[in-house]
Amino acid sequence: MIHALDEAAERLGLYIGQPLANARAMCPDLKVFDADTVADAKTLSDIADWCDRFTPLVALDPPHGLFLDITGCAHLFGGEAALLQALVRALGRQGFAVSAAIAGTSVCARTLTRQATGTIVADGEEARAISRFPVSALGAGEAITTGLRRAGLKTIGDVTARSPSEITARFGARFSTLLAHALGQGDAPINPRKPLPDYIVEKPFAEPIATDTMIAMTLSRLADTLIASMEKQGKGARRLEAAFFRTDGVVRAIMVETGRPVTQSKVIDRLFRERLDALADPLDPGFGFDMVRLSASRTEIVVQEQRDLDAHVHDNDELAALIDRIAARIGGKRVVVHLPEDTHIPECAVLAAPAQHHLAAAMQAEWPARTESEPPLRPLRLFDKPEPIKVPFAAVPDGPPHQFTWRRALHAVVRVEGPERIAMEWWRQDGKQLTRDYFRIEDAEGLRFWIFRDGLYEGEVFDGDGEPASPGWYVHGLFA
Amino acid sequence: MSGARTSALATLRGQIERIETATVVHPHDRVALGHSEADNALKGGLARAAIHEVFCAGSQGTAATGFVMGLAGRVSAQRPLLWVRQDFSEIEAGALSMSGLAELGLDPRRMVMVRAADVESALRTSADALACDALGAVVLELWGETRQFDLVASRKLTLAAQGSGVTGLLLRMAAQPLPSTAETRWMLRAAHSPPGSVWDAWGAPRFDAELLRNRHGPCGRWIMEWNCDECQFSEPSTYSQPVAATPAHRPDSTVLQQRRAG
Structure with a gap:
């Protein structure tokens, strides 16, 4: 095929x-x-990345089309004709066969690319421009195109000559909407790949830059400009993206996030320095970057805080800045704070949340209070997955073991406290979960374990024949 | 030419001298641990703005964790605590449990955890964090022997700690002590609970702490107990529960002191 x-x-x-x-x-x-449809899609998305230099609003039109909303952008490239020419020529140099057109609506422009590449249609001229093209140019699907042809409607002009109600009755409302859009009557919104950033600054270079110092300098200048434009509206950036446009068309985007709005360019500068430093695959300038763009994709209104009287606020600011820097270096999910969860299942009792977003919440969290003058009832170290232990026999069927093997070492039990029975939450889980009996155990060396028997004795665990089986034992945590 | 060289040498000498003298810590920068013999050996307590190393064998990781947690709780004084750990360490020794932390009398709200993928990023993160004076303490948890943590890395951490006044605590599980610029070095083991029958409740966490190296004082080995209610270390109590009846006509604490003295 x-x-x-x-x-x-x-x-x-x-x-x-x-x-x-x-x-x-x-x-x-x-x-x-x-x-290779996957590679095709990848190439199309790479081209879309490259097209970001013309406008931030780029939408994919699979399998091989792109929509660029160039409203208000064309003059930056010397007018619509110059933009079209620059785009077609640059892509042509890369070895792509390009057909491009500019029109008032996306559907009309797409129709034009199929028949008359390089056309620029002014507003209101759409109907005249496309009327002579065959109906297949509309891209309405095989069935409709054949149907139109069989009805003797060969060109788009033929179709528009009929009354819209007839067309709708025969070919459906969807086709008549498509036709209306192609004729410039109303427009289907395009679906941009990325949301429009709140603030964008960019710097094109006549001569590509490649050195680290130049890149760092450019970024810090862009940061100054970005901060200046945000400051006018009292905004601070929460998420920043730097895009590096290489001369050979490859675009590399690098993102940093912050826990609280950034209003200082030196902070932005430092975050990007950390991020660029820590990249697993470093920024490869190749033959150089011909454009660098810095955009703030999420911003927030900055609340000015009283600082002089309250040193605590200042401390929190510094901590947040430190967390941002570490997160920029090693990733936001790797810096966490802890929030208590309302459950008594030990492994679910704590939620680790990214510190950048939950620092304030974690500082105010209400943890269950400990009982005064009791030794610790919960272990200091908890295994994510309880580790199975070998228990030779238990003196009392329900009781704790005398000795057990964990990680190939035999531990003799000298102290026992328990059991503490923790039943699973039947109202949350789907499958049957076993009740656990926890024991706090000290061995001959003074190591303290938190072990449990998974399942009630002769009550919950059965073997293949439905006979009661002996439940498994696990180490779940270690006490200090 | 030679004059310029001499002056350069003089500058370098001055710098070295400054670095060396900076290690002299003033007594008010020390935090008493609560265990009187250990505090005496430490000349009043654990020095702030320095690096302290805690070593342990692989199986004793939790005892060392508890000890480091106690030290961090003592030095951080209501300030946030940054705990940097390697991914591997969590698999081997278990994740730090916040409920367990709360049970020790410490505050999980002030804990920020960094999950570093490898030793390099853990070291780098801790050096960064030690330079941030908003923190109370930075704990770096490493599992096993590491090539990357050498004298240079250790010096870097010490300098950062001295600059900001933040205390750095190194938890080295399953590792052998190597030369470093640490102020103190400890070897930790779990200690037995005080004698009692099998079904007696154990008491507070007990550590067998050996001070292997102390820059400004003698070394020693003590049994230290962590008092969860008062959040400080203490001398080991002989029994997990008070055995003497509380006399009604005088406060309980005098009895305790007498018993310790006798």
């Missing part, structure tokens, strides 16, 4: 969807490559 073909093949009369054997019969020396 032919997935895609070039112009020369099309001239020979081959078509998409044709069985390969038929195509080979028509043209024996046909060159065939396996279709």
Whole structure:
């Protein structure tokens, strides 16, 4: 089956969807490559990344189209014609066959690319511009295109000549909407790949830059400009993205997040320095970057705090800044604070949440109070997954073991306290979970364990024949 | 030319001297642990703005964790605590449990945990954190012998701690002590509970702490007990529960002191 073909093949009369054997019969020396839709999608998304230099609003139109909303951007590149030319030429140099057009609506522009590449249609001219094209250019789907052709409506002009109600009745409302959009009557919104950042600053270079010092300098200048524009509106950045546009079209985007709004350019500077330093695959300038863009994709209104009287606020600020720096270096999920959870199952009692976002909440959290003058009832170290231990026998069926083997070492029990029975939460779990009896145990060396028997004795655990089996024992934690 | 060289040498000498003298810690920068013999050996308590190392064998990790936790609780004084640990250490020794922390009388709210993937990033993060004076203490937890933690890395941490006044605590599980710039070095083992029958409740956490190295005083080995209610170390109590009846006509504490003296 032919997935895609070039112009020369099309001239020979081959078509998409044709069985390969038929195509080979028509043209024996046909060159065939396996279709790789995943790689195609990747390439399209890379091209979309590159197109970010023209406008932040780039939408994918699979399988091989891109929409660029260039409203208000064209003048930056010397007008619509110059922009179109620059884009087509740059992509052409990379070896892509490009057909591009500019029109007032996305559907109209797409129709134009299929028939008349390089056209620029002014507002209100859409209907006239596309009326002579065949209906297949609309891209309405095989069934509708064939249906229109059978009805004798060969061009878009023919279709528009009929009354819209007839078209809707015959081909459905979706097609008539598509037609209306193509004619410039209303527009379908495009779906940009990335949300529009709140603030963007960028610096293009006539001569590509490649050295680390130049990159750092550019970033810090961009940070100054970004801060200045945010300051006017009293905003601070929570998420920043630096995009590096390489001369060969590769775009590398690097993101940093902060726990509280940033209002100082030197903080931005430092965060990016940490992030760039710690990249697993360092920024590769290749032949240099011809544009660097810094954008604040999430911003917040900055509340000015009284600082002089309260040293505590200052301390918290410094801690938040430190957390931001560490997070920029090793990742936000690796710096955590802890929040208590309302459950008595030991492994679920604590929630580790990213410190950047939950620092304030964690500082105010209410932890269950400990009982005065009691020794610790919960272990200091808890295993994520309880580790099974070998228990030879228990003196009392319900009781704790005399000795057990954990991690290939035998531990003789000299002190026992328990059991503390923890029943599972039947109202939350789907499957049957076993009741656990916990014992606090001290061995001959003075090590203190928190072990449990998974399941009640002769009550919950059964073997394959439905006979009561002996429950498993686990080490769940270690006491100091 | 030679004059410039001499002056450069003089500057370097001055710098070295400054670095060396900076290690002299003033007595008010020490925090008493609560265990009188240990405090005497430490000249009043654990020095702030320095690095302290706590070593232990692989199986004794939790005792050492508890001891480090106690030291951190003593020195941090209501300030946040940054705990940097390696991923591997959590698999081997178990994750630090916040409920267990609360049971020791410490505050989980002030704990920020950094989960570093490897030793390099853990070291780098701790050096960064030690330079931040908003913190009370920084704990670096490493499992096993590491090549990366050498004298240079140790010096880096010490300098950062001296600059900011933050105390650095190193928890080295399953590792052998190597030369370092630490102020003190401890070897930790778990200690037995005081004698009693099998079904007696054990008491407070007890540590067999050996002070292997002390820059400004003698070494020693003590049994130390962590008092969860008062959040400080103390001499070991002989029994897990008070055995003498509380006399009604005088306060309980005098009885305790007499018993210790006798």
